[in-house]
Amino acid sequence: xxxxxxxxxxxxxxxxxxxxxxxxxxxxxxxxxxxxxxxxxxxxxxxxxxxxxxxxxxxxxxxxxxxxxxxxxxxxxxxxxxxxxxxxxxxxxxxxxxxxxxxxxxxxxxxxxxxxxxxxxxxxxxxxxxxxxxxxxxxxxxxxxxxxxxxxxxxxxxxxxxxxxxxxxxxxxxxxxx
Amino acid sequence: xxxxxxxxxxxxxxxxxxxxxxxxxxxxxxxxxxxxxxxxxxxxxxxxxxxxxxxxxxxxxxxxxxxxxxxxxxxxxxxxxxxxxxxxxxxxxxxxxxxxxxxxxxxxxxxxxxxxxxxxxxxxxxxxxxxxxxxxxxxxxxxxxxxxxxxxxxxxxxxxxxxxxxxxxxxxxxxxxxxxxxxxxxxxxxxxx
Numbered sequence: 329x330x331x332x333x334x335x336x337x338x339x340x341x342x343x344x345x346x347x348x349x350x351x352x353x354x355x356x357x358x359x360x361x362x363x364x365x366x367x368x369x370x371x372x373x374x375x376x377x378x379x380x381x382x383x384x385x386x387x388x389x390x391x392x393x394x395x396x397x398x399x400x401x402x403x404x405x406x407x408x409x410x411x412x413x414x415x416x417x418x419x420x421x422x423x424x425x426x427x428x429x430x431x432x433x434x435x436x437x438x439x440x441x442x443x444x445x446x447x448x449x450x451x452x453x454x455x456x457x458x459x460x461x462x463x464x465x466x467x468x469x470x471x472x473x474x475x476x477x478x479x480x481x482x483x484x485x486x487x488x489x490x491x492x493x494x495x496x497x498x499x500x501x502x503x504x505x506x
Numbered sequence: 507x508x509x510x511x512x513x514x515x516x517x518x519x520x521x522x523x524x525x526x527x528x529x530x531x532x533x534x535x536x537x538x539x540x541x542x543x544x545x546x547x548x549x550x551x552x553x554x555x556x557x558x559x560x561x562x563x564x565x566x567x568x569x570x571x572x573x574x575x576x577x578x579x580x581x582x583x584x585x586x587x588x589x590x591x592x593x594x595x596x597x598x599x600x601x602x603x604x605x606x607x608x609x610x611x612x613x614x615x616x617x618x619x620x621x622x623x624x625x626x627x628x629x630x631x632x633x634x635x636x637x638x639x640x641x642x643x644x645x646x647x648x649x650x651x652x653x654x655x656x657x658x659x660x661x662x663x664x665x666x667x668x669x670x671x672x673x674x675x676x677x678x679x680x681x682x683x684x685x686x687x688x689x690x691x692x693x694x695x696x697x698x699x
Contacts, residue, residue: 344572346677351573352641356666357673364670372624375631380611382634386532386603387540389573393604394611409604416572417596420580423570434692439569441692442685444648445655446677449662451642456667458635464625468632475636476643486637493633494626501625 332400333407335366340392340411347416348443351389353450356457358391368399371461378458383490389413467500519554521587521594528579528598533606540575544582554586575599658684 339361347354355378362368369377377394384390389412396408462468471493478484519527531543541564549560563585567577576599583595617623649655662680665671 342674346673346681347571347573348677348681350568350641352638354673355638360670360672376614376627377611379627379631379634380614381607382637383630384603384607384610385534386599386607387573387575389576390600390604390607394607397608397611405604405608409600413573413576413596413600416570416577417580420566420570420572420577421584421592423566434689434696436565436569437692438685438689440565441650442688443569443681444645444650445659446662446681446684448642448645448649449659450666450673450677451638451645452659452663453667455635455639455642456663458631458638462628462632462635464628464632468628471629471632472635472639475633476639477636479637479640480643489636490630490633493636494628494630497629497632498622498626501622 329400329403333403336396336399336404336408337411339366340408341415344412344415345419347389348447348450350447350451351387351391352454353447354389355391355454356450358395359457359461362395368395372463373398375458375461375463379490379494383487464497467505468497471496518586519552519591521583521590524583524587524591525594525598528583528595529602532599532603541578544575544578548582548586555582559585654687655684 340358343354343357343361346357359374363371363374374395377391377398381388381391381394390409392408392412393405396404396406398404400407459469459472462472464471475489475493478489479486527547531540531547534543545557545560548554549557560582563578563581564574567574567581570577576596579595579599580592583592585591587594614623614627646659649659658680662676665676665680666673
């Protein structure tokens with residue numbers, strides 16, 4: 329049990345420290361670690377957990393809480409959450425102090441501008457990996473694309489979107505489309 | 507109303523206040539857009555910070571590693587009520603939604619005997635990927651239209667998605683190069699101006 333908790337901890341601490349551009353960016357890496365490397369979850373279980381964190385409120389990185397829960401129950405959830413959010417909390421604390429003193433300095437602008445392409449590449453990779461894991465064939469892919477369009481061009485409520493996405497796939501299945 | 511919020515702005519919140527506010531925002535923020543909610547709450551409604559303070563914190567939260575929203579909660583909490591305020595804000599934005607997510611997953615596990623629940627979850631995941639894809643599109647569009655940044659972006663994508671290299675190596679390798687190039691560019695353009 330302790331070994332398992334340690335595995336969870338040592339898996340998520342490094343990921344936490346390279347989360348640039350928001351938690352979304354690390355989904356591809358979390359999937360690689362959890363499904364491919366450690367075999368803690370199957371592809372389908374991972375995707376379910378992903379869907380649940382998108383339905384639940386709060387930061388999407390609570391995905392690791394669900395992974396921890398699945399792998400080792402309450403303590404797993406706790407350890408995974410602390411590993412994912414702890415290190416950056418300490419880092420932010422330390423740097424916030426210096427940041428306030430040198431507002432608009434070149435190194436700050438360079439950090440922002442320089443991390444932008446890295447974050448964009450990571451987020452695109454997350455989508456690529458998730459698309460590959462998707463079940464439900466071409467119908468599910470169509471749902472994903474339609475939902476992308478709705479998010480980009482309308483002010484549709486995100487929870488509603490996710491709930492309806494599920495209903496659409498169920499209806500299509502019942503109609504014998506998938 | 508204006509009078510009331512101005513009066514509220516005079517007194518700073520306690521850590522307990524912050525915990526309650528962040529819990530509420532955490533539990534009602536479905537599907538992102540959290541920064542917008544935070545700004546509305548702390549700048550416009552309660553006037554505990556001004557816009558510039560808030561946007562500065564947002565810049566820090568986005569540039570540093572970590573989840574933007576939790577970074578932002580720590581920053582706001584620290585700003586308004588010191589270390590204990592930061593801890594209370596972080597706990598508020600994380601714990602209640604974490605419990606909620608676990609309960610939801612337990613509920614789905616109980617229902618997993620019904621095949622339709624599985625199909626429904628797959629559909630929900632598909633729609634959720636739409637949220638991710640739209641965020642990725644926005645992030646890609648924010649990258650400068652120059653050969654080097656675009657090349658680095660594609661490089662990161664290939665390394666992470668196709669080659670499946672460990673993310674830590676990718677960020678530790680490409681990150682400093684990208685930041686260094688940006689720094690050189692800023693210094694050059696600064697000299698010209």
